[in-house]
Amino acid sequence: MAQALKSKSFVSESTKVEINDLTKMFGSTTAVQNASLTIESGEFMTLLGPSGCGKTTILSMILGILQPTSGDIIFNGQPINQIDMSRRDIGMVFQNYALFPHMTVAQNIAFGLDMRKINKAEKKKRVNEAIDMVQLTDLGNRFIKDLSGGQQQRVALARAIVIRPRVLLLDEPLSNLDAKLRKEMRTQLKKLHNELGITTIYVTHDQEEALSLSTKVTVMSNGVIQQIGTPKEIFGRPRNYFVANFIGYGNFLEGTLVDVQDEHFIFETDKDLVRLAVKQDEKHQVGDEVILTIKPEMVEIITDAKIGMNSLQGNITVSDYIGSATGYEVETAGGRTFKINVLGLNPYALGEEVKLYLDPEKLLIIDKE
Amino acid sequence: MNQEVFTRKRDYLLLLPSLLPLLLLFVYPLLKGFVMTFQEPGSTAVTLSNYIEFFTNAKYYDTIWRTLYLVVPAAILELFLAFGITYFIRGKMKGGGLIAGLTIFPLTLGSIIIDMAVIAFFKPTGWFNTTMINIGILDEPFTLVYNYWGAFIALIILGVAFIASNLVGMMDSIDPNLEKAARTLGASHWVTFKRVFWPLIRSNVLTVFALNLIMQIGVYSTAVIVGNPASETRTFVVVAFEEAMRNFNYNMANTVAIVMGVTQLLVLAIVFAIRKRGFVGSASTFK
Numbered sequence: 153m154a155q156a157l158k159s160k161s162f163v164s165e166s167t168k169v170e171i172n173d174l175t176k177m178f179g180s181t182t183a184v185q186n187a188s189l190t191i192e193s194g195e196f197m198t199l200l201g202p203s204g205c206g207k208t209t210i211l212s213m214i215l216g217i218l219q220p221t222s223g224d225i226i227f228n229g230q231p232i233n234q235i236d237m238s239r240r241d242i243g244m245v246f247q248n249y250a251l252f253p254h255m256t257v258a259q260n261i262a263f264g265l266d267m268r269k270i271n272k273a274e275k276k277k278r279v280n281e282a283i284d285m286v287q288l289t290d291l292g293n294r295f296i297k298d299l300s301g302g303q304q305q306r307v308a309l310a311r312a313i314v315i316r317p318r319v320l321l322l323d324e325p326l327s328n329l330d331a332k333l334r335k336e337m338r339t340q341l342k343k344l345h346n347e348l349g350i351t352t353i354y355v356t357h358d359q360e361e362a363l364s365l366s367t368k369v370t371v372m373s374n375g376v377i378q379q380i381g382t383p384k385e386i387f388g389r390p391r392n393y394f395v396a397n398f399i400g401y402g403n404f405l406e407g408t409l410v411d412v413q414d415e416h417f418i419f420e421t422d423k424d425l426v427r428l429a430v431k432q433d434e435k436h437q438v439g440d441e442v443i444l445t446i447k448p449e450m451v452e453i454i455t456d457a458k459i460g461m462n463s464l465q466g467n468i469t470v471s472d473y474i475g476s477a478t479g480y481e482v483e484t485a486g487g488r489t490f491k492i493n494v495l496g497l498n499p500y501a502l503g504e505e506v507k508l509y510l511d512p513e514k515l516l517i518i519d520k521e
Numbered sequence: 522m523n524q525e526v527f528t529r530k531r532d533y534l535l536l537l538p539s540l541l542p543l544l545l546l547f548v549y550p551l552l553k554g555f556v557m558t559f560q561e562p563g564s565t566a567v568t569l570s571n572y573i574e575f576f577t578n579a580k581y582y583d584t585i586w587r588t589l590y591l592v593v594p595a596a597i598l599e600l601f602l603a604f605g606i607t608y609f610i611r612g613k614m615k616g617g618g619l620i621a622g623l624t625i626f627p628l629t630l631g632s633i634i635i636d637m638a639v640i641a642f643f644k645p646t647g648w649f650n651t652t653m654i655n656i657g658i659l660d661e662p663f664t665l666v667y668n669y670w671g672a673f674i675a676l677i678i679l680g681v682a683f684i685a686s687n688l689v690g691m692m693d694s695i696d697p698n699l700e701k702a703a704r705t706l707g708a709s710h711w712v713t714f715k716r717v718f719w720p721l722i723r724s725n726v727l728t729v730f731a732l733n734l735i736m737q738i739g740v741y742s743t744a745v746i747v748g749n750p751a752s753e754t755r756t757f758v759v760v761a762f763e764e765a766m767r768n769f770n771y772n773m774a775n776t777v778a779i780v781m782g783v784t785q786l787l788v789l790a791i792v793f794a795i796r797k798r799g800f801v802g803s804a805s806t807f808k
Contacts, residue, residue, distance in 0.1 A: 217701055237704050244705045250698035254720045254800035263716075267707030296806040304806065315706060 166193035167227050167318040167351045169214070174223035176209050176375075183209040185375045187223070191368070194349045198362040201372035202398070207355045209375075211321055214353065216240055227318055238267075243317030243350070247324045249308040251296045257307050258283065258292035264315035282310040285344075302333045309341075313348070320352045326361060338364060359399040363387055371395045392519045396445050401516070402491040403451065405444040409517075412438060416512055419444055424486040429461050429512040442517050448479065448493040450514040453500065454507050462515075464508045466490065468500050482508060554775040562772050571776040581760065581777065585784060588738055588756040591748075595673050596734040599680030604726065607685050611692035621689050627682040632675070636746040639675045640666050672748030676740065680733055687729040695721050695804050721804040724796050731792035735785040757781035 169191040176184040184206040191197045199207035212218040214225055216237025224231050232240055252260050261282050265275045283292050286306035296304060305325060312320060325341075326334045342365055345352055356362055362369050363383040371378045371386060371394070379391040390396035393404065405426070411418035416429040417438070428444065436442060454463065469489070470481035480492045480500065490508055500506060559567050575581040606624055610617035627635055643649045645662035653659040665671055695718060703713040741758035748754030757777055765774035 215701075215705060237701075238707050238709060240705070241707075242705055244702065246698045246702060248696065248698060249806075250696060250702040251806055252699060252702075252717060253802060253804055253806040263703065263708075264706035267712065295802070297802065299806075311702075311706070 166349065168193045168229075169319055169351060169353070170224075170226040171210070171214075172224045172226065174210065174213065174225065175221045176206075176213060176218060177221045182375050184213075187372075187375075187377050189370055189377065189380055191351055191353065193228075193351050196345050196352045196354065196365060196367045198354045198356060198366040198369045199372060200356060200359060200362040200369055200398070201378075202357055205372040206375035207372050208323060210372075211323055211353065211355050214319070215242055215244055215321060241315065241318045243312030243315060243320045245305075245308045245312050245320075245322045245325045247327060249304050249325075251304055251307055251311070253296050256293050256295055257288060257299070260296065260307055261311045261314050264311065268315065278314055282314040285313075286310045301329055302337065305329065305337060309344075313344075313350070317350065320350045322352065322354045324356050325354075327356070327358070334361075341365060363399070371398060373398075390445075390516070390518055393443050393445075396443075396516070396518050400447065401445045402448045403446050405488075406520070407442070407444065409436060409438050409440050409442060417517070419515075419517075424488075426464070426486060426488075427461075428510060428515065430515040430517060431513050433517060436517050441520060443520055444515050445518055446510055446515050448491040449477075449495075450511065451490060451492040452509040452511065453480075453482075453492060453494065454509045462510045462512055464488075464490070464510070466506060466508060468502055468504050468506060471500065471502055473497055482506060484508075555779060557772045558776040558779050560772055562770055571772055574773070575776050575780060581773075584755055584757050584760045584777070585780065587754065588740075588781075589784070591669065591672055591744070591754055591756065592676065592734065592737045592740060595676040595680060596730065596737055599677055599684055599733065600726070600730050602677070603681045603684035603688055606681075607688040607692050610689075612697060621685065625682050625686045625689075627678050628686060632679060632742045633746065635678050636675050636743050639671060639678070639747050643671065643674065666747055668749050669753040672740070672743050672754045675743040675747050676737055679743075680737060683733050683736070684729050687732075688726070691722055691725045691729075699804075720800050723799050724801040727792055727796040731789050731796075734788055734792070738781065738785050738788065757784070 171187055171189050171191075174184055174187045175182065187206070187210060189197070199210060201207050209218065213220050216232075216235070220233065225233055227240075252263065255263070258279050262275055262279045265278060270278070279292070283289060286309055288303060288306055288310070291299070291303065296307065299307065305328075308325070322341075326337055329337060338361060345365075354362075354365060363386070366383055368380065369383055369386045370380045373394045379386060379395045381389075386395065387399055390399060390401065397404070405419075405421050405428070406423075407419050407421040407426075409417045410420045412432065413429065415432050417432050417436070419428045419430050419442070420426070430444060464484045466482040466484035466488075468480050469483050470479070472479040477493050477495050478497050480494065482490045482492060484490065492508070558571050559569065561568060561570060603624070606620065610620050630638075641647055643665035645664065647666075649665065650659065650662040654662070665674065699717055699721070700713050703717045704710075708716065738756075739758055740756050741762065744750055744754040744756045744759050750756075750759045757780070761774045761777040761781070764770045764777060
């Protein structure tokens with residue numbers, strides 16, 4: 153399949169995108185601050201962050217809707233800041249698809265080819281291939297209003313890809329689909345990227361989408377890039393509190409690393425001097441002020457074995473059964489609340505006293521900033 | 522089932538209080554007026570003499586030409602001006618609201634005040650001619666009031682205001698992303714306008730144009746106050762008013778009114794026929 157598609161007409165020359173020290177100010181507010189990132193040719197890069205973090209602003213600058221205040225955007229070594237947006241050869245899928253309502257599916261897809269003055273026979277061939285690729289065969293003569301949301305989304309994708317873009321940009325393309333369709337489209341998108349190998353920049357606030365689709369993820373907050381890495385790196389080793397919190401860590405403890413014992417740091421919280429052992433890493437040393445975090449599904453509820461270091465006593469205050477798992481909140485004697493996810497339904501009642509075990513191997517040390 | 526249908530039918534009676542005044546105040550006079558066009562004054566015999574008189578006497582049939590000659594060019598120019606202004610200020614342009622406000626403001630004044638303002642501004646001793654003579658562009662005052670041009674200017678001011686007031690919202694109803702999409706696909710500004718923006722706003726623009734045109738075909742006060750109602754701006758309503766109020770020939774007045782109505786319907790039909798040739802659906806597809 154991949155081989156067959158490669159021989160077809162969608163594969164464009166690969167493009168490496170570099171963003172150097174990019175800044176965008178709106179009046180006195182900074183939307184993007186000194187952002188630098190490199191997207192290797194063929195990579196699937198996701199810009200991940202909450203709304204207002206500047207990810208769409210970066211996308212708009214690559215697209216050419218906005219001019220950067222300073223900094224450069226470079227395609228294959230060639231700065232594109234001064235190139236008009238109509239000459240950048242970027243395929244863009246808008247959040248609301250922005251399909252032309254007065255044109256049929258085929259006319260929508262052909263629009264970019266018309267602009268490139270492609271001859272009729274070639275145009276027809278490429279449009280038909282694109283329609284087949286997004287599985288809209290036989291719908292070419294429909295008008296956009298007669299399509300479902302998912303079909304519209306695929307037309308938008310086909311319209312962007314058919315021009316053989318140097319870079320494909322997607323601005324939260326799945327956010328308007330229902331949960332089931334979203335998952336389906338995610339798989340399709342992934343397949344398509346594997347087959348075509350177009351350098352892709354994807355903007356989303358959904359960490360699951362980001363981790364599932366990307367070869368690389370850039371996490372942003374308040375216009376600043378927080379961390380760049382593979383999905384594994386981001387999920388396994390979030391750099392700071394923001395990244396950890398955003399991709400689903402819970403249970404944050406502020407404190408200081410006070411000692412080393414058997415290749416473990418001894419961590420002590422600032423307020424109530426809770427002492428925990430945590431696996432030593434290279435980045436930190438005794439005396440560092442850090443945050444300790446552990447995913448809710450990594451916290452164990454134990455009976456009486458393994459008592460000692462890293463176990464805490466508390467009462468269950470919230471029990472939230474969602475079918476595949478149960479979420480508990482446990483309040484410890486010191487007044488801390490821990491979030492715990494347990495697979496299936498575990499028979500702990502509200503108010504029941506339990507012991508928590510925080511495995512030193514599973515606790516993660518992150519920076520405050 | 523039957524019960525339900527019966528109830529529904531009876532519910533239409535609730536419309537009666539609002540329909541009754543309409544029937545009495547609009548439909549009855551309309552029909553009565555229509556019947557009167559087929560009668561001589563003071564007689565009830567059916568005759569075509571009023572229409573024969575209208576279409577054989579230049580005093581009457583000239584009004585068709587004179588009205589259209591005044592109103593159609595004005596309406597077309599109004600459309601261009603209003604479209605230009607509102608297209609320019611669409612989106613988030615700074616000061617756009619102010620420009621829109623100033624453009625639409627004449628609507629609040631109404632026809633007569635605009636007419637008086639045009640006279641004050643463009644009369645031989647008005648600001649316009651005084652300025653032109655002072656800076657040496659004109660040697661003697663240019664006659665811009667009490668003739669065709671006076672009425673033309675007054676129509677333009679109100680027509681632009683009316684069309685612009687409608688276009689402002691329509692411009693914003695077209696998703697800016699559509700234009701961005703066209704641009705990223707390689708279209709220039711002009712091609713984006715021609716292939717995306719214009720096709721989407723076209724049907725609305727033509728509707729407003731037609732509405733404005735038929736409103737202006739009924740022009741009266743402007744034609745009388747700032748125009749020359751004896752010749753150049755002798756429009757339908759001027760003649761109808763004259764027949765009714767000076768000659769007390771209600772039958773002829775009604776005939777003029779009916780011809781005017783038919784003219785308006787024809788104009789409407791022409792514009793809508795043009796409108797139907799393009800895309801008339803909604804400019805949004807998003808679900």
